[in-house]
Amino acid sequence: MTAVTLGPEGTYSHRATTAVADDDAIDFRQSVTSIVDAVAGGEYERGVIPIENSIEGSVTESLDALAEYDVAVVREIVTPIRHALLAQGPEFDTVASHSQALAQCRAYLEREYPDATLEAVASTAQGVEFAREDPSVAGIGHPANAENGTNLEVLAEDIQDRDSNATRFFAIAPADERTEGGGKTSLVVYPDVDYPGLLLELLEPFAQRDINMARVESRPSGQRLGDYVFHIDIEAGLYERRTKEALEEIEELAEGGWVRRLGSYDTEHVVE
Numbered sequence: 001m002t003a004v005t006l007g008p009e010g011t012y013s014h015r016a017t018t019a020v021a022d023d024d025a026i027d028f029r030q031s032v033t034s035i036v037d038a039v040a041g042g043e044y045e046r047g048v049i050p051i052e053n054s055i056e057g058s059v060t061e062s063l064d065a066l067a068e069y070d071v072a073v074v075r076e077i078v079t080p081i082r083h084a085l086l087a088q089g090p091e092f093d094t095v096a097s098h099s100q101a102l103a104q105c106r107a108y109l110e111r112e113y114p115d116a117t118l119e120a121v122a123s124t125a126q127g128v129e130f131a132r133e134d135p136s137v138a139g140i141g142h143p144a145n146a147e148n149g150t151n152l153e154v155l156a157e158d159i160q161d162r163d164s165n166a167t168r169f170f171a172i173a174p175a176d177e178r179t180e181g182g183g184k185t186s187l188v189v190y191p192d193v194d195y196p197g198l199l200l201e202l203l204e205p206f207a208q209r210d211i212n213m214a215r216v217e218s219r220p221s222g223q224r225l226g227d228y229v230f231h232i233d234i235e236a237g238l239y240e241r242r243t244k245e246a247l248e249e250i251e252e253l254a255e256g257g258w259v260r261r262l263g264s265y266d267t268e269h270v271v272e
Protein backbone atom coordinates (compact mmCIF):
# COMPACT_ATOMS: atom_id res chain seq x y z
CA MET A 1 0.00 0.00 0.00
CA THR A 2 1.55 3.32 -1.03
CA ALA A 3 0.52 6.42 0.90
CA VAL A 4 1.15 10.14 0.80
CA THR A 5 1.00 12.62 3.66
CA LEU A 6 2.25 15.98 4.92
CA GLY A 7 6.04 16.15 5.06
CA PRO A 8 8.88 16.24 5.55
CA GLU A 9 9.49 13.08 7.57
CA GLY A 10 8.58 13.43 11.26
CA THR A 11 5.23 15.24 11.07
CA TYR A 12 2.31 14.06 13.15
CA SER A 13 0.62 13.21 9.86
CA HIS A 14 3.59 10.93 9.07
CA ARG A 15 3.17 9.18 12.43
CA ALA A 16 -0.57 8.71 11.79
CA THR A 17 0.16 7.33 8.29
CA THR A 18 2.12 4.41 9.73
CA ALA A 19 -1.31 3.07 10.77
CA VAL A 20 -2.17 2.51 7.08
CA ALA A 21 1.15 1.98 5.26
CA ASP A 22 4.65 0.69 5.88
CA ASP A 23 7.21 3.40 6.54
CA ASP A 24 9.13 2.74 3.31
CA ALA A 25 5.94 3.15 1.25
CA ILE A 26 5.13 6.68 2.48
CA ASP A 27 5.75 9.76 0.31
CA PHE A 28 5.47 13.38 1.37
CA ARG A 29 3.84 16.54 0.01
CA GLN A 30 3.97 20.12 1.27
CA SER A 31 0.22 20.76 1.50
CA VAL A 32 -2.99 18.97 2.33
CA THR A 33 -4.56 20.06 -0.98
CA SER A 34 -1.75 18.47 -3.00
CA ILE A 35 -2.22 15.21 -1.03
CA VAL A 36 -5.96 15.11 -1.80
CA ASP A 37 -5.23 16.00 -5.43
CA ALA A 38 -2.68 13.15 -5.74
CA VAL A 39 -5.07 10.57 -4.24
CA ALA A 40 -8.04 11.77 -6.35
CA GLY A 41 -5.83 11.39 -9.44
CA GLY A 42 -4.97 7.78 -8.52
CA GLU A 43 -1.26 8.43 -7.86
CA TYR A 44 -1.50 6.86 -4.38
CA GLU A 45 -3.68 4.21 -2.79
CA ARG A 46 -3.96 6.18 0.45
CA GLY A 47 -3.49 9.71 1.73
CA VAL A 48 -3.59 10.83 5.35
CA ILE A 49 -4.72 14.37 6.20
CA PRO A 50 -5.42 16.15 9.52
CA ILE A 51 -9.08 17.09 9.98
CA GLU A 52 -9.64 18.44 13.46
CA ASN A 53 -7.73 19.17 16.65
CA SER A 54 -9.21 19.10 20.14
CA ILE A 55 -7.76 22.53 21.03
CA GLU A 56 -7.68 24.44 17.75
CA GLY A 57 -10.62 22.94 15.84
CA SER A 58 -10.92 22.21 12.14
CA VAL A 59 -8.08 22.11 9.65
CA THR A 60 -9.96 24.22 7.13
CA GLU A 61 -7.69 23.46 4.16
CA SER A 62 -8.56 19.76 4.58
CA LEU A 63 -12.32 20.40 4.72
CA ASP A 64 -12.19 22.58 1.63
CA ALA A 65 -10.15 19.99 -0.29
CA LEU A 66 -12.70 17.27 0.62
CA ALA A 67 -15.48 19.47 -0.76
CA GLU A 68 -13.54 20.12 -3.96
CA TYR A 69 -12.06 16.73 -4.92
CA ASP A 70 -13.83 13.40 -5.31
CA VAL A 71 -12.13 11.03 -2.83
CA ALA A 72 -13.29 8.41 -0.31
CA VAL A 73 -12.71 8.53 3.44
CA VAL A 74 -11.83 4.97 4.46
CA ARG A 75 -10.58 5.31 8.04
CA GLU A 76 -10.38 7.78 10.90
CA ILE A 77 -7.19 7.85 12.96
CA VAL A 78 -7.10 9.68 16.28
CA THR A 79 -3.74 10.37 17.87
CA PRO A 80 -2.59 12.28 20.95
CA ILE A 81 -0.47 15.33 20.15
CA ARG A 82 2.32 16.11 22.60
CA HIS A 83 4.51 18.95 21.46
CA ALA A 84 8.17 19.58 22.33
CA LEU A 85 10.28 22.70 21.81
CA LEU A 86 13.38 21.76 19.81
CA ALA A 87 16.41 23.95 19.10
CA GLN A 88 20.21 23.87 18.91
CA GLY A 89 20.30 25.67 22.27
CA PRO A 90 18.35 28.11 24.43
CA GLU A 91 19.41 31.21 22.43
CA PHE A 92 16.80 31.57 19.69
CA ASP A 93 14.54 34.41 18.66
CA THR A 94 12.08 32.71 16.27
CA VAL A 95 9.72 29.78 16.82
CA ALA A 96 8.72 28.05 13.57
CA SER A 97 5.96 25.46 13.30
CA HIS A 98 2.64 24.59 11.67
CA SER A 99 0.00 27.22 12.46
CA GLN A 100 -2.07 24.57 14.28
CA ALA A 101 0.87 23.66 16.54
CA LEU A 102 1.69 27.32 17.28
CA ALA A 103 -1.96 27.85 18.23
CA GLN A 104 -2.04 24.71 20.39
CA CYS A 105 0.94 26.09 22.39
CA ARG A 106 -0.22 29.74 22.45
CA ALA A 107 -0.35 30.13 26.26
CA TYR A 108 3.03 28.43 26.76
CA LEU A 109 4.72 30.63 24.14
CA GLU A 110 3.19 33.83 25.52
CA ARG A 111 4.30 32.89 29.03
CA GLU A 112 7.83 31.60 28.32
CA TYR A 113 8.87 33.40 25.12
CA PRO A 114 6.76 36.59 24.88
CA ASP A 115 9.35 38.29 22.63
CA ALA A 116 9.89 35.43 20.17
CA THR A 117 8.77 35.87 16.55
CA LEU A 118 6.28 33.14 15.61
CA GLU A 119 6.63 31.83 12.07
CA ALA A 120 3.95 29.61 10.52
CA VAL A 121 5.48 27.05 8.14
CA ALA A 122 4.12 24.09 6.12
CA SER A 123 4.40 21.53 8.94
CA THR A 124 5.89 20.90 12.38
CA ALA A 125 8.73 18.86 10.86
CA GLN A 126 9.48 21.69 8.44
CA GLY A 127 9.91 24.04 11.44
CA VAL A 128 12.19 21.46 13.06
CA GLU A 129 14.28 21.34 9.86
CA PHE A 130 14.69 25.12 9.98
CA ALA A 131 15.83 24.80 13.63
CA ARG A 132 18.37 22.16 12.56
CA GLU A 133 19.83 24.59 10.00
CA ASP A 134 19.67 27.81 12.01
CA PRO A 135 20.52 28.32 15.72
CA SER A 136 18.25 31.39 15.90
CA VAL A 137 15.18 29.21 15.19
CA ALA A 138 13.33 26.78 17.48
CA GLY A 139 10.76 24.31 16.16
CA ILE A 140 7.68 22.83 17.80
CA GLY A 141 7.04 19.19 16.97
CA HIS A 142 7.14 15.62 18.17
CA PRO A 143 10.16 15.06 20.47
CA ALA A 144 11.37 12.11 18.33
CA ASN A 145 12.52 14.71 15.77
CA ALA A 146 15.53 15.32 18.04
CA GLU A 147 16.61 11.65 18.01
CA ASN A 148 19.16 9.86 15.84
CA GLY A 149 22.20 12.06 16.02
CA THR A 150 20.66 15.42 15.11
CA ASN A 151 22.10 18.62 16.55
CA LEU A 152 18.83 19.47 18.33
CA GLU A 153 18.02 19.58 22.02
CA VAL A 154 14.59 19.02 23.51
CA LEU A 155 14.26 22.27 25.48
CA ALA A 156 10.78 21.48 26.84
CA GLU A 157 8.21 18.71 26.50
CA ASP A 158 4.43 18.67 26.71
CA ILE A 159 4.10 22.36 25.92
CA GLN A 160 0.57 22.13 24.44
CA ASP A 161 -1.95 24.22 26.35
CA ARG A 162 -4.02 21.18 27.39
CA ASP A 163 -2.92 17.65 28.29
CA SER A 164 -5.77 16.13 26.31
CA ASN A 165 -4.51 17.48 22.96
CA ALA A 166 -5.51 15.09 20.15
CA THR A 167 -5.94 15.31 16.37
CA ARG A 168 -8.28 13.36 14.07
CA PHE A 169 -6.90 12.36 10.71
CA PHE A 170 -8.73 10.88 7.73
CA ALA A 171 -7.22 8.14 5.61
CA ILE A 172 -8.48 8.86 2.10
CA ALA A 173 -8.51 6.68 -1.03
CA PRO A 174 -9.53 7.08 -4.68
CA ALA A 175 -13.32 7.52 -5.00
CA ASP A 176 -13.96 3.98 -6.29
CA GLU A 177 -12.84 2.58 -2.91
CA ARG A 178 -15.71 4.27 -1.06
CA THR A 179 -17.51 1.80 1.22
CA GLU A 180 -20.83 1.72 3.02
CA GLY A 181 -19.48 -0.34 5.95
CA GLY A 182 -18.32 1.24 9.21
CA GLY A 183 -19.61 2.90 12.35
CA LYS A 184 -19.21 6.50 11.14
CA THR A 185 -20.01 8.36 7.93
CA SER A 186 -18.83 11.72 6.59
CA LEU A 187 -20.94 13.84 4.26
CA VAL A 188 -20.59 17.20 2.56
CA VAL A 189 -23.83 19.01 1.77
CA TYR A 190 -24.19 22.07 -0.43
CA PRO A 191 -27.87 23.09 -0.42
CA ASP A 192 -27.39 26.19 -2.62
CA VAL A 193 -30.48 27.77 -1.03
CA ASP A 194 -30.98 29.98 1.99
CA TYR A 195 -34.18 30.35 4.03
CA PRO A 196 -35.07 30.45 7.74
CA GLY A 197 -34.74 27.00 9.31
CA LEU A 198 -32.72 25.38 6.47
CA LEU A 199 -30.01 24.03 8.77
CA LEU A 200 -32.64 22.73 11.19
CA GLU A 201 -34.35 20.91 8.31
CA LEU A 202 -31.04 19.41 7.16
CA LEU A 203 -30.35 18.00 10.62
CA GLU A 204 -33.84 16.77 11.48
CA PRO A 205 -33.70 13.61 9.31
CA PHE A 206 -30.86 12.37 11.54
CA ALA A 207 -32.52 13.34 14.83
CA GLN A 208 -35.80 11.68 13.79
CA ARG A 209 -33.96 8.37 13.20
CA ASP A 210 -31.92 8.54 16.37
CA ILE A 211 -28.67 9.02 14.44
CA ASN A 212 -26.12 10.84 16.56
CA MET A 213 -24.24 13.61 14.84
CA ALA A 214 -20.53 13.71 15.73
CA ARG A 215 -19.78 17.03 14.02
CA VAL A 216 -21.30 19.73 11.88
CA GLU A 217 -19.15 22.46 10.43
CA SER A 218 -19.93 25.16 7.90
CA ARG A 219 -17.37 26.42 5.40
CA PRO A 220 -17.80 29.24 2.92
CA SER A 221 -18.84 27.83 -0.47
CA GLY A 222 -16.65 30.38 -2.25
CA GLN A 223 -19.62 31.30 -4.47
CA ARG A 224 -20.85 34.36 -2.52
CA LEU A 225 -20.70 35.82 0.97
CA GLY A 226 -22.99 34.01 3.43
CA ASP A 227 -23.25 30.86 1.25
CA TYR A 228 -22.10 27.65 2.94
CA VAL A 229 -21.06 24.05 2.46
CA PHE A 230 -21.87 21.84 5.49
CA HIS A 231 -19.53 19.06 6.65
CA ILE A 232 -21.48 16.49 8.66
CA ASP A 233 -20.20 13.41 10.48
CA ILE A 234 -22.72 10.91 11.83
CA GLU A 235 -22.39 7.86 14.02
CA ALA A 236 -24.01 5.42 11.60
CA GLY A 237 -22.96 3.56 8.45
CA LEU A 238 -24.19 4.20 4.91
CA TYR A 239 -25.26 0.54 4.80
CA GLU A 240 -27.95 1.19 7.43
CA ARG A 241 -31.53 1.76 6.31
CA ARG A 242 -31.98 4.72 8.63
CA THR A 243 -28.96 6.44 7.03
CA LYS A 244 -30.23 5.82 3.50
CA GLU A 245 -33.67 7.20 4.42
CA ALA A 246 -32.19 10.28 6.10
CA LEU A 247 -30.01 10.96 3.05
CA GLU A 248 -32.99 10.70 0.69
CA GLU A 249 -34.65 13.51 2.63
CA ILE A 250 -31.49 15.59 2.68
CA GLU A 251 -31.04 15.12 -1.05
CA GLU A 252 -34.54 16.51 -1.61
CA LEU A 253 -33.74 19.56 0.50
CA ALA A 254 -30.48 20.08 -1.41
CA GLU A 255 -31.89 19.33 -4.87
CA GLY A 256 -30.53 22.59 -6.26
CA GLY A 257 -27.05 21.80 -4.91
CA TRP A 258 -25.33 18.51 -4.11
CA VAL A 259 -24.73 15.89 -1.38
CA ARG A 260 -21.41 14.06 -1.33
CA ARG A 261 -21.02 10.81 0.58
CA LEU A 262 -17.34 10.67 1.55
CA GLY A 263 -17.87 7.15 2.85
CA SER A 264 -18.28 5.05 5.99
CA TYR A 265 -15.35 3.98 8.12
CA ASP A 266 -14.19 2.88 11.54
CA THR A 267 -12.03 4.78 14.00
CA GLU A 268 -8.59 3.75 15.15
CA HIS A 269 -6.88 5.27 18.17
CA VAL A 270 -3.12 5.34 17.75
CA VAL A 271 -1.20 5.81 20.96
CA GLU A 272 1.98 7.91 21.03
Ligand SMILES: O=C(O)C(=O)C[C@]1(C(=O)O)C=C[C@@H](O)C=C1
Binds near residue numbers: 012101123125
Ligand atom coordinates in the same frame (compact mmCIF):
# COMPACT_ATOMS: atom_id res chain seq x y z
O1 LIG B 1 2.57 19.64 10.98
C1 LIG B 1 2.32 18.46 11.28
O2 LIG B 1 3.09 17.74 11.93
C2 LIG B 1 1.04 17.89 10.85
O3 LIG B 1 0.96 16.72 10.67
C3 LIG B 1 -0.13 18.84 10.71
C4 LIG B 1 -0.90 19.03 12.00
C5 LIG B 1 -2.27 19.76 11.71
O4 LIG B 1 -2.50 20.27 10.63
O5 LIG B 1 -3.10 19.81 12.65
C6 LIG B 1 -1.23 17.72 12.58
C7 LIG B 1 -1.32 17.51 13.91
C8 LIG B 1 -1.09 18.59 14.89
O6 LIG B 1 -2.39 19.02 15.26
C9 LIG B 1 -0.34 19.72 14.31
C10 LIG B 1 -0.17 19.88 12.96
